Amino acid sequence: MTEPTPDTEPFALFSAWLAEAEQSEPNDPNAMCLATSTPDGFPTARMVLLKGLDPRGFVFFTNHNSRKGGQLLANPRASLNFHWKSLRRAVRVEGLVEQVSAAESDEYYATRPRRSRIGAWASDQSHHLGSRAELEQAVADTEARFPGEDVPRPPHWGGFRVLPSRIEFWRDMPFRLHDRRVFHAAAGGGWTSETLYP
Structure with missing residues (x-):
């Protein structure tokens, strides 16, 4: 096992x-807890x-109109926490946040399954939903709007990059x-490191 x-x-x-972690975690080894602030x-x-x-x-991707998207646009600072229980390890990251380029968002969006691309249009993420039927209708309407495989990236959907300090x-x-x-x-580039008490 690799040690720092x-x-x-x-x-x-x-x-x-x-x-x-990709060899040992049963689900989503790339899952991370993202902390933002109101x-x-x-x-x-x-x-x-x-x-x-x-x-x-x-880098992660989301709806910019979601709660986390709005918080990041208003206060571009975030923390991440990866916890790999099978390895008994964790990594914590803190830093400023920037939006990724439109080209980078387009490139990743194109790799998503069609149904996920439909969902990016149909879901008014983090906002009030009256019923499940309302969401299903929005999905159906979006599928009718984009009947083929080509589902363009919504203008409100894209990536953020946490720049670690x-x-x-x-x-x-x-x-x-x-x-x-x-x-x-470090201010001039590179990194300094230290060991902490547990």
Whole structure:
């Protein structure tokens, strides 16, 4: 199993841990808890799926009109928490947030199943729903609007990238004497790291 060291590059370490989780986690090894905040500073959290990782950060996609989308547009700061119970590991990420490019959103959107692309149009995510029948009717209306395979990306749907300033790697150890190594983004580029008490 890959272990963090002072010389480790955190994105490489995260990629190694995620690859190991993909071999052991029974469902959604790319699931992460995304924490944002309301305009008055109240924290909110929910599970989303990591859909991209590059040297800039961690990418996920959503409806920009959803509660989380609105919060991120108003206050572009977020935290992520990955927990791989089968490996007894976790990774915590904190940083600023940017919207990904339209081209990047288009590229990922095109890989989604047709029904998921239909859902991106039909669901007024996070807003009041009168009944399940209302949602099913919206899906049917959207399928009639886009009868073929080509379902364009809605203008309100796209990606966000969390640009990490802090990444912490946690390993469960006996008697709660856990291993914790945190990486801090350095002002001139690169990373510094330190070990934390459990």
